Amino acid sequence: xxxxxxxxxQFPGVRALDGVDLDVRAGEVHCLLGQNGxxxxxxxxxxxxxxxxxxxxxxxxxxxxxxxxxxxxxxxGFATIYQELDLVDGLSVAENIFxxxxxxxxxxxxxxxxxxxxxxxxxxxxxxxxRPAAEVGRLSPAxxxxxxxxxxLSHDARLIIMDEPSAAxxxxxxxxxxxxxxxxxxxxxxxxxxxxxxxxxxxxGDRVTVxxxxxxxxxxxxxxxxxxxxxxxxMTGRNVExxxxxxGGRELGEEVLRVEGLTSPGVFADVSFSVRAGExxxxxxxxxxxxxxxxxxxxxxxxxTGRVLLGGEPVRRGVVGTVRRGMGLAPEERKAQALLLDxxxxxxxxxxxxxxxxxxxxxxxxRERAEAKRLSEMLDIRPPDPERPIRTLSxxxxxxxxxxxWLLGGRKLLLLDEPTRGVDVGARAELYAVIHELAERxxxxxxxxxxxxxxxxxxxxxxxxxxxxVIHQGDAAELDEHDVLDMIMNGRAA
Amino acid sequence: MSEPTTDRPRAGAALPAxxxxxxxxxxxxxxLLGALALLVVVGLVTRPExxxxxxxxxxxxxxxxxxxVITVGATFVIIGGGIDLxxxxxxxxxxxxxxxLATQSYGPxxxxxxxxxxxxxxxxxxxxxxxxxxxxxxIATLAMLVAARGLAQRMSDRKTQLIQPExxxxxxxxxxxxxxxxxxVYIFALVVxxxxxxxxxxxxxxxxxxxxxxxxxARLAGIDVRRHTMLLYALSGLCCGIAAILIMARTTTGSSTxxxxxxLDAIAAVIIGGTLLTGGRGTIMGSILGLLIFTxxxxxxxxxxxxxxxxxxxxxxxxVVAVLLQRRNLKERAP
Numbered sequence: 001x002x003x004x005x006x007x008x009x010q011f012p013g014v015r016a017l018d019g020v021d022l023d024v025r026a027g028e029v030h031c032l033l034g035q036n037g038x039x040x041x042x043x044x045x046x047x048x049x050x051x052x053x054x055x056x057x058x059x060x061x062x063x064x065x066x067x068x069x070x071x072x073x074x075x076x077g078f079a080t081i082y083q084e085l086d087l088v089d090g091l092s093v094a095e096n097i098f099x100x101x102x103x104x105x106x107x108x109x110x111x112x113x114x115x116x117x118x119x120x121x122x123x124x125x126x127x128x129x130x131r132p133a134a135e136v137g138r139l140s141p142a143x144x145x146x147x148x149x150x151x152x153l154s155h156d157a158r159l160i161i162m163d164e165p166s167a168a169x170x171x172x173x174x175x176x177x178x179x180x181x182x183x184x185x186x187x188x189x190x191x192x193x194x195x196x197x198x199x200x201x202x203x204x205g206d207r208v209t210v211x212x213x214x215x216x217x218x219x220x221x222x223x224x225x226x227x228x229x230x231x232x233x234x235m236t237g238r239n240v241e242x243x244x245x246x247x248g249g250r251e252l253g254e255e256v257l258r259v260e261g262l263t264s265p266g267v268f269a270d271v272s273f274s275v276r277a278g279e280x281x282x283x284x285x286x287x288x289x290x291x292x293x294x295x296x297x298x299x300x301x302x303x304x305t306g307r308v309l310l311g312g313e314p315v316r317r318g319v320v321g322t323v324r325r326g327m328g329l330a331p332e333e334r335k336a337q338a339l340l341l342d343x344x345x346x347x348x349x350x351x352x353x354x355x356x357x358x359x360x361x362x363x364x365x366x367r368e369r370a371e372a373k374r375l376s377e378m379l380d381i382r383p384p385d386p387e388r389p390i391r392t393l394s395x396x397x398x399x400x401x402x403x404x405x406w407l408l409g410g411r412k413l414l415l416l417d418e419p420t421r422g423v424d425v426g427a428r429a430e431l432y433a434v435i436h437e438l439a440e441r442x443x444x445x446x447x448x449x450x451x452x453x454x455x456x457x458x459x460x461x462x463x464x465x466x467x468x469x470v471i472h473q474g475d476a477a478e479l480d481e482h483d484v485l486d487m488i489m490n491g492r493a494a
Numbered sequence: 495m496s497e498p499t500t501d502r503p504r505a506g507a508a509l510p511a512x513x514x515x516x517x518x519x520x521x522x523x524x525x526l527l528g529a530l531a532l533l534v535v536v537g538l539v540t541r542p543e544x545x546x547x548x549x550x551x552x553x554x555x556x557x558x559x560x561x562x563v564i565t566v567g568a569t570f571v572i573i574g575g576g577i578d579l580x581x582x583x584x585x586x587x588x589x590x591x592x593x594x595l596a597t598q599s600y601g602p603x604x605x606x607x608x609x610x611x612x613x614x615x616x617x618x619x620x621x622x623x624x625x626x627x628x629x630x631x632x633i634a635t636l637a638m639l640v641a642a643r644g645l646a647q648r649m650s651d652r653k654t655q656l657i658q659p660e661x662x663x664x665x666x667x668x669x670x671x672x673x674x675x676x677x678x679v680y681i682f683a684l685v686v687x688x689x690x691x692x693x694x695x696x697x698x699x700x701x702x703x704x705x706x707x708x709x710x711x712a713r714l715a716g717i718d719v720r721r722h723t724m725l726l727y728a729l730s731g732l733c734c735g736i737a738a739i740l741i742m743a744r745t746t747t748g749s750s751t752x753x754x755x756x757x758l759d760a761i762a763a764v765i766i767g768g769t770l771l772t773g774g775r776g777t778i779m780g781s782i783l784g785l786l787i788f789t790x791x792x793x794x795x796x797x798x799x800x801x802x803x804x805x806x807x808x809x810x811x812x813x814v815v816a817v818l819l820q821r822r823n824l825k826e827r828a829p
Contacts, residue, residue, distance in 0.1 A: 301714065323716025337714055340707045342775050351704055352715040354697045361696040405715065 001026040001190050002159060007056035009042055016042040017053070018214035022192075024159065029181060029191045031201045031223055033231060034211035040194055043211070044161050047192075048080040049073035060159075074100075079157030081148045081165055089137030094118035096136050097150045121150040124183075126176050141332075142173050149180065160184065161192040166200055172286065178204050198228060210234045244457035245436040247477065252460075253277030255312075256412045256444040259298060262306035267293045268468035271306070275413060275444040280435065282459030282476065283448045284484050290468040291448040292332055295415045298446070299329045311412060328352060328406030332417040332448075334395070338402045341391040345381065346372035348390045348401050353409030375404040379434055396427025403434055413444045420454065432458060452481045452488075464488060525819060526767065526783040533790045541797045548674055550793070555675065556668065558789040559682035560585075560740045561759050562782065566689040567617075567733030568760040569781040573693070574726045575706035575773030576631040580620060580638035581734050582756030586749065587646040588612040588738035593655040593748030602663035609742070610735035616642055617731015621724030635727075639757070646750035655748045667743035678740045685736060690778045702726065707774025762809070763788055766816040787812065 002024040009017040017039045024030045034040050045051045047058075049067035058065050060076060067073035073080070087096050094114045095102075102114065118132035127146045130139070136147060145165060152160050166174045181191055181204055195201055201208060205223030209216060210231065217234050257275040262268070268290035275281045283291045297304035300315060300322040308315045310325050331337035340348055349372045350357055357368045372386040379400045381393070390398055399419060406414050419435065420428045435458060439445050449455050455462055456476050464472040464487045472487055537545035544550055564581045571578045591597065592609040616638060623634040657664055667677045693699035704712040705722050713719045741752050766784030769776025788809060795805040 299714075319713055320716055320718045329714055331714055336708075337710050339711055340704055340774070342707055343703060347700065347703075351700075351712070351717075354700055358697045361698055363695055363697055363700065365695070 001061060003057075003059045004043075004046075005057050005059075007043065007046060007053045007058070009046060009051055010054050016214055017046070019216070020056070020211065020214065021216045021219055022209055023220060024190045024192060025207075026158075026190050027185045027188045028206040029185060029193050029204050029223075031205040031208045032192055032194045032211065033201070033208055033234075038211040039214040040211055041163065042214075044080060044082075044163055044192075044194070047073065047078055047159075047161055049078075071100075074155055074157075077156065077158035078161065079152035079155050079159070080161045080163070081145075081152055082163050087136045087144055087147060089135070091136060092132065093122075093130055093134050093136055093139070093147055093150075094132035096147055097121060097132075097154050099151070101155070117154070118150065121153050122146065124153065125149055125180055145173075145177075149177075153184075157189065159190045159192065161194075163194045165193070166195060174200065198231065245433050247460070250278050250440055250460075252279050253442055256310065257298070257446070258307075258309040258312075260307040260309070262294065262297055262304050262308065264290075264293060264297060264302065264304040266468075268297075268304075268465075271468075271470055273463055273470070273473065275446055277412070277442045277444050278439050279461065280439050280445040280447060280459045282455035282462045283446070283465055284452055284455045284462055285465030285488055286450075289465040289488070291465055292417050294465075295329065295417050295446065295448055299327060299415055301329075323352060326410060326412035327415065328411045328413070329415045330399070330402045330406065330417060330419055332421065334398055334402065334421070339390055339398060342389060345376065345386040345388055345390050345393070345401050349375060349386070349404045350408065352405045356409050371408065372404075375407055376401075378407075379404055380430065394427070396423040396431065399423060399427075399431060400434060403431070403438070407438070407441075411443055413446065414438060416445060416447045418449055419447070420449070420451075452484045456481060456484065523768075523777070523779060523783065526780065526787065529787055530783060530790065533787065533794065537790070537794050537797070540794070544797050545794075550797070552675060552679075554786075554789055554793050555679045555682075556744060557792070558785055559678050560737050560744065560753075561756055561763070561789075562682045562785050563685045563733050563737040563740060564730075564753075564756060565760045565763045565781050565785050566685050566778060567730035568757075569689070569764050569767070569769060569776060569778055570693065570702055571631075571726050571730045572761070572764050572769050572771060573706045573773060573776040574702045574723065575709065576624065576723065576726060577635065577761070577771070578617075578620065578727060578730045579632065579635040579757045580616065580642055581730065581737075581760055582753030583639045583642035583646070584613055584616040584731055584734040585738045585741065585753040585756065586751065587616065587642040587649075588735045589742050589748035589752050590646040590650045590655060590750055591748075592738060593657060593742065594649060595655075598658050598661055602661045605661060605664060605742075606739050609738040610732060613735025613738060614728055614732045617728040617734065618724070620731065621727030624727060625720040625723040643750060650748070650750050652750060654751075657742060657746050657748070664739065664743050665746050667740065678743050681736070681740065685733065686778060686782055693778055698722075698725075703774055705773075759785075759788060762813050766813060768816075768820050784816070 002022070004020065004022040007017050007020040008015070020039060020043055022030075022032075022043070032040050032043070042051060046053050047067065049070045049072045052066070052068060058067075065076055067076060067078065088099065091099070094111070094117075097118045098114050115132040119128070122128060122130050122132070125146055127143070130143050130146060136144060139147065149165075165177055181193070185191060193201070193205060201223055208218070208221040208223050208226060208231065210218040210221070212234065221231070254277055255274050256277050259274065260272050262271040271290075271294055273281065283294065285291045293302060296302035298308055300317050300319050303317065310322070310327065315322055315325065335341065340351065346369055350368050354363070357364050357371070369386065375381075376384060376386050381397050381400045381404070383393075390401060393401070403419070416435065420431055423431060435445060435447070447455065447459055456479060459476045462472075462474060462476045462479060462484070463470050464484055466488055564585065568578055568581060588609040591612045592605040597605055597608050620635050620638050623629045624631050627634070667681070670677050672680065693702065701712065701717050701722050704715070704717060705719050709719050737753070742748055745752070763785035764776065764781045765771065766787060767777065767780025767782070769780060791808055791812070792805060795802065795808070
């Protein structure tokens with residue numbers, strides 16, 4: 001149905017695509033794999049009409065096409081669901097779904113008709129509970145994902161490109177996503193599916209194309225039968241996957257954090273736990289189980305009742321105070337909540353500890369740069385130039401810079417929310433090592449992740465959350481993925 | 495790297511280190527310098543006998559000084575993601591308050607302090623309303639614009655207040671010359687240098703970029719975003735107070751009609767200088783170059799005896815062209 005051949009896309013200084021071939025059949029789920037920077041995002045943008053290729057051909061249903069703009073691409077029947085959701089927060093669900101092709105007569109929007117149509121699409125997606133009139137900015141990330149999908153469906157797309165659709169989703173929602181994908185492919189729609197999670201690709205994918213350094217290195221491998229080792233080595237040239245650093249050997253120190261009866265009505269209730277110096281504590285649970293919200297409350301960024309003690313002393317509300325007292329947060333939405341995209345890597349690293357680099361407000365830039373350089377080298381942030389704007393770095397390296405921010409200023413406790421979201425396999429292993437390094441320096445770490453293996457592999461102790469309550473608290477070594485999933489999904493304490 | 499916003503530090507490699515240090519090496523600044531040079535050439539060609547005279551250059555700089563000081567404050571506010579519409583009115587209020595007979599009876603130093611305190615106070619009110627009262631900057635400072643102008647009219651009874659002969663020390667700022675240049679131009683230069691240092695070398699400046707570029711990230715990194723926002727408007731008010739002293743010196747009066755539409759000139763200069771209205775990016779040097787371009791146009795129109803209406807049209811066109819050019823630069827940068 002879609003054949004791309006020899007696609008080349010050159011940006012100033014970078015050859016993002018250097019001869020990519022892709023061949024997608026009607027009714028299949030075609031998975032696109034590759035490390036960050038391999039060219040997946042650029043390839044998608046070529047299909048979405050955002051970028052025009054410098055060389056190469058795109059043939060769709062036997063005709064050569066050249067999507068010159070996003071509108072062209074939509075008219076051809078290509079719909080794209082981006083990794084960073086592109087919804088308008090201030091508009092309603094229905095308005096977002098039909099953005100660009102509103103139900104209108106003589107220029108007047110017909111709201112009732114739009115809402116009815118939106119409700120139908122949302123029902124088809126299995127999410128009748130999302131109200132078409134609701135404001136998108138108030139929805140959870142998972143619900144936003146559904147709205148993005150609904151938008152693609154509303155265009156009668158024949159080719160849907162999904163960039164990490166499961167990144168923001170919890171386990172049961174992924175199952176729902178797969179159900180929708182299967183329905184779509186049964187109707188002859190082709191899906192190009194990008195994910196870093198191999199187990200998903202095995203479950204939903206038909207064929208796999210692997211990209212590396214802007215080139216296609218393998219076309220149309222069978223998704224279910226190709227050995228993991230082969231795929232990983234195609235992507236990286238190295239045989240690494242989820243490599244967790246060896247557990248143990250760390251000395252646990254004094255208690256740095258104690259949380260008692262933390263409650264935020266309707267979100268989480270009566271949460272109590274503690275974190276010791278050098279200890280990694282993981283919070284496992286679905287999206288909406290209150291994981292991220294608990295982190296925010298501990299950080300002082302969200303009102304809650306109960307007690308939070310840092311180093312034995314109660315913490316007052318407000319982020320300014322908690323940061324000064326030695327907490328740091330690596331938030332879930334890296335770009336929206338953590339990074340100054342226009343600024344250099346250095347400025348991003350030192351943002352959380354600026355007073356430490358200044359005398360009477362005057363920044364000691366030499367020392368600042370030296371520290372940023374030292375940390376970039378220690379965490380192997382690439383490219384190794386701390387003066388680059390951080391927007392030019394890959395997701396994994398941006399995340400390392402966020403972690404580096406909290407290596408400064410003598411932190412006692414770090415809160416990590418989805419630290420490996422949108423990060424490729426190789427960079428993941430590096431981030432895991434960095435997190436262990438943090439703990440070895442005596443920092444207490446509180447970790448949230450949607451991926452159960454990640455929580456189990458990294459944490460010393462695990463709290464399992466379900467609907468805002470802690471249903472299990474115990475040693476990570478005594479749990480396996482199956483136990484935790486069972487608890488999360490069925491509410492059974494082991 | 496010359497400034498935190500420099501995306502292509504190598505662009506200015508050929509320039510002397512001092513020029514790079516001031517951020518002149520950035521591509522967009524080269525464009526502005528080019529435009530400025532072009533205007534100078536136009537001046538030399540059309541008015542060879544008048545343009546390059548000392549008195550004309552001094553009058554250009556004196557004209558630029560008042561709005562220039564305000565522009566420095568406006569640059570901070572806009573990089574911090576806000577806008578201050580009240581600058582002209584606050585300056586007028588400060589000039590009136592400082593020239594009432596009661597204030598004048600205490601002498602020139604108290605008059606100057608009064609102007610600075612009134613300006614900073616009005617800015618602080620703006621900041622409190624915006625940071626803690628959660629008003630939109632546009633609305634809060636629009637209200638201040640109207641109210642400050644009204645208060646100035648009420649205090650002065652709509653009359654122009656002359657500076658008394660015993661307080662002529664204020665007026666001396668525009669008449670006393672060092673190396674042929676009036677003192678008020680040195681004050682302007684000092685404000686620019688201090689502003690540049692504050693923006694580029696201090697935690698305050700770094701936080702300004704952070705608060706404007708990504709307030710949520712700034713908050714989660716432990717920056718007190720509200721307090722900083724408040725301080726930004728207070729700083730803008732302080733600049734208005736200083737500008738009030740300069741305009742008093744130049745006109746020998748305090749008046750409720752001073753600084754009419756200065757807010758638009760200041761904002762225009764900042765935009766032409768490449769500062770994003772959405773915040774997080776911009777430079778003091780750009781703003782000052784933008785302002786000089788504007789002032790030079792005014793000067794050229796006056797020298798050539800052209801209509802002031804045409805002058806406004808020309809300025810409008812320049813804003814649009816400058817923004818269009820900058821947008822192209824931004825696009826080139828995107829990966």
